[in-house]
Amino acid sequence: MKVENPTSRDIADLAGVSQATVSRALRNSPLVREETRGRIQQIARELNYFVNRNAAGLRTQQSNTIALLLFDETDGTDKRMNLFFMSFLDNITRAAARRGYDVLLSLQQLTDDWHIEYQASHRADGLILLGYGDYLEYREKLTALASANTRFMIWGPIVKDQPGHSFGCNNEHGGFQAIQHLLQLGRRQIAFIGNTSRGSPEHAARYAGYVRALTGAGIEPSDDLCCAADNSETLGYEAAQQLLRSGTPFDALFAVTDLIAIGAMRAIKDAGLRIPEDIAVVGFDDMPLAAHVSPALTTMQQNSRIAAEGLVKGVVGLIKGEPVESALMEPELIVRESCGAK
Amino acid sequence: MKVENPTSRDIADLAGVSQATVSRALRNSPLVREETRGRIQQIARELNYFVNRNAAGLRTQQSNTIALLLFDETDGTDKRMNLFFMSFLDNITRAAARRGYDVLLSLQQLTDDWHIEYQASHRADGLILLGYGDYLEYREKLTALASANTRFMIWGPIVKDQPGHSFGCNNEHGGFQAIQHLLQLGRRQIAFIGNTSRGSPEHAARYAGYVRALTGAGIEPSDDLCCAADNSETLGYEAAQQLLRSGTPFDALFAVTDLIAIGAMRAIKDAGLRIPEDIAVVGFDDMPLAAHVSPALTTMQQNSRIAAEGLVKGVVGLIKGEPVESALMEPELIVRESCGAK
DNA sequence: CTGAAAGCGCTTACAG
């Protein structure tokens, strides 16, 4: 009774129906009489039959797969990946599975330009792009993707005139909240570390929130308390060192990412200062590390479950031809020790 | 000239050859005259053509895809994933890509039993199973997989009579090296935290290395210095607390994983003791966190690039019907601050 | 409610 690699035809033979009826029954078509359907499904189960995805995909021109393109900006020296992505991955596969989609993983650099290939080769019905970095650099790639009619969602901010759809975090409001929190704790000289250039719109938005909060409190943001740094622990360390050496005093520091914050905290400690007593620190991301550094880092959390849901819902919508809007989710302040609130 | 969704037939028409010749040319068959081949490939490039994977897969009965099944034992309370896996994922996709394979990602629980489906549905040609936990519990699943003729590699130890092939870390030798290191630094009362039961053979093997090293140095391993704990920071904390309270003095601690070590370090600090002065600590895994805790954790590193290579090479071998042997790789001692060597 | 038939786009023996 066992067939090696059963096909719908094998089931049809055993059930005494046509192959077409088997196909219908297995897809729960109401066209098939319930009794027949049950019998067929029973046989399929016994034979350990599963629909051949290649055949079904060829026929329907779908793969029911989403390609997840993760491009991170590790520069070779700093091989650490953005740990926030791990739970992101988890939640994305779950959100996709809930909708009947598999997830194809790729962690190549975005400098290669075979992303289009995923959809063109019918391996994926749509893409999700995850990564931090200089969005201006990607602009061209995104345009190519869009013009190739690729369905894709970008994890990131809503950027004017950027091709495609995105789902991201309300970074401006996140930055604002972080500073509000520090202000409420009585801090007045709040330094900022992060890249505020147009090339990293997410970080620039967090900076904009920083400026708005300070201005709203009647404090003039000072260039002397602002130091640029890309997302790495080492660069955070160096930036903090620079701020400390510049002589302009500050009693709080908002780092545009946790990784930068952690580097900065090390610099502050190396300078013999205490956290949060002398300098309160707030980060952004809530990567797993954040809860484990000492003191534990207060940070703006990006909920990866919500993010994953937004992205997957987006691509699936695009795949199905439904109208999709770019959207933002709200980050949440997680109060730990580094800000001095506890 | 642009065709919406070009097929090999479109190219054939444009090149004035048969569709079969196009197929051959695109696969670089030496059967096709070089001039013809070049012309065809040129046209394919211009049309942005990519072979329809569903059609090719249906014809060849292959998917050129490996499914990566990640099952972790997060108990709901501790949602942190084993961070070691992130770079593992990265290296696995790269190793697979090098061999022309895509990677399908799944992070479902192994308690579901659809893994067989991946191969039966022709979505993947083989599987890689990643996860820590009670291997005895998985035994049944593995047997089912094997009897369904599924090609799979397990990341883990070589277990007697376990179905399938595995690639893992030489945990016994790793444990041995960790203890050797502590002994060389003059520590004599070395505590152990970790699960030594048969259910976690990897951890049990590390314990075996611990015992061998101590015995070799003429030290009788003491049950009073050994405390069981599964892989979590919280459980590591509690286990260390228990050891400290028990009254049996110790000047070093070997934790069977970094996560446990990090929890234990917190307990040691909370007890007012210094690391490494009072108690030296060594972990296992070298997860990204390890370098960032304070003091930085000395640990046995598992090289994820080598691990990924071993696993991918294994499945691909199985897929191609080549003989595959289970194997082990050697972990490497990474000396940081927590052991007191620096 | 069911069946016969077409066709998705490839790869590959077979024939020349």
Add this chain to the structure above:
DNA sequence: CTGAAAGCGCTTACAG
């Protein structure tokens, strides 16, 4: 070196 033809295993109009 090239072409005509079969067939991989489905899904789905079309007909009854």
